[in-house]
Amino acid sequence: MSGTGERMPVTDVHAHVLLPGLHAEVERRDPAGVSAAAELDLRRNGAESQRVSGPMVGARVPKLTDVAVRLAAMDAQGVDRQWVSVSPNHFYPWANEQLAVWVAQETNRLVAEHVAAAPDRLIGLGVVPLQHASRILECVDDAVLGRGLAGVEISSFAGDVELSDPRLEPFWSRVEELGAIVFLHPFGCSLDERLDRFYLANTVGQPAENAVALSHLIFAGVLDRHPGLKIVAAHGGGYLPTAIGRSDHAWRVRPDAHGCAQEPSSYLRRIWFDTVVHDGPALRHLVEVAGASQVVLGSDFPFDMGLDDPVAAVRAAGLPDEVTERILSGNAASLLESRVRA
Numbered sequence: 001m002s003g004t005g006e007r008m009p010v011t012d013v014h015a016h017v018l019l020p021g022l023h024a025e026v027e028r029r030d031p032a033g034v035s036a037a038a039e040l041d042l043r044r045n046g047a048e049s050q051r052v053s054g055p056m057v058g059a060r061v062p063k064l065t066d067v068a069v070r071l072a073a074m075d076a077q078g079v080d081r082q083w084v085s086v087s088p089n090h091f092y093p094w095a096n097e098q099l100a101v102w103v104a105q106e107t108n109r110l111v112a113e114h115v116a117a118a119p120d121r122l123i124g125l126g127v128v129p130l131q132h133a134s135r136i137l138e139c140v141d142d143a144v145l146g147r148g149l150a151g152v153e154i155s156s157f158a159g160d161v162e163l164s165d166p167r168l169e170p171f172w173s174r175v176e177e178l179g180a181i182v183f184l185h186p187f188g189c190s191l192d193e194r195l196d197r198f199y200l201a202n203t204v205g206q207p208a209e210n211a212v213a214l215s216h217l218i219f220a221g222v223l224d225r226h227p228g229l230k231i232v233a234a235h236g237g238g239y240l241p242t243a244i245g246r247s248d249h250a251w252r253v254r255p256d257a258h259g260c261a262q263e264p265s266s267y268l269r270r271i272w273f274d275t276v277v278h279d280g281p282a283l284r285h286l287v288e289v290a291g292a293s294q295v296v297l298g299s300d301f302p303f304d305m306g307l308d309d310p311v312a313a314v315r316a317a318g319l320p321d322e323v324t325e326r327i328l329s330g331n332a333a334s335l336l337e338s339r340v341r342a
Helices: 019-030 031-045 046-057 061-065 067-077 095-117 133-146 168-180 206-219 244-253 264-270 280-292 310-315 321-335
Strands: 011-017 082-088 120-129 150-154 181-184 230-233 273-274
Touching: 011 061, 011 120, 011 244, 011 310, 011 321, 019 095, 019 206, 031 046, 031 206, 031 321, 061 067, 082 095, 082 181, 095 120, 095 168, 150 280, 168 230, 181 206, 206 244, 206 264, 206 280, 244 264, 280 310, 310 321
Parallel strands: 011 082, 082 120, 120 150, 150 181, 181 230, 230 273
Antiparallel strands: none
């Protein structure tokens, strides 16, 4: 950890790693699947955005793959620790069962290897084959117990599996039992071609997917059945915290929206949200509706839609000093407590 004395480490919970070798092997094993996924990405994002994204990612490959470059960038940002999760293009939600399980376990191994190069500064998150619910538990245990990772990263949906799906109940039970982090980070939006210009696939699609996924968790009663879940939502939870009053109204007046025990807004105080919201008023509102204990520093390192100076963004938001310090340090530390160690 950088710094001196008893200062708690500044922790960024939203930082990515890229695994080029893994992707090459997936392509070797299922070239048709990789090709179809690339065509879907092109349809969802549009050619203009793809032309911009390719060079953008290429320029950031050293930060995404080289631990020494990562640590230097963290020092420049004033970040002591990162929670490292794979770039979501490594989810492969289309993969068949055998390939998906191999991907999850190989990803867990590679992430553990990456963070082991700087164990005092890097904490890893693994993945699970969300589209193959019957194989998830072995991959959770592989990540947390086998590789010593702090939890797993999941998308907002995979194939026909929404986060409210009853087939995921064993998954929620297991991560709750282990005290493991579940980092919710969408990849792709099912609105498809409606968002294929102006980079709407990201600017609108990601917040929409966050809102949909969290709403599935809340309205289906997942958080009632599993009150100990540690779910961290990327991108400040997307649109949901901003429009939560509409959810509360539906819960009050619609019997078909009454699958949870309490008003939906109350569950925001059981979920954690990162600070990738891009302006001070939005961050202050997030603290207001979710609580000072539920917001954690995030950057989306090192992509262009992230925060180049995440610590400064929090400090400039006009929050009380005590709240700022909790967001930068204390809340992330609390999340890592009470988890089963490998």
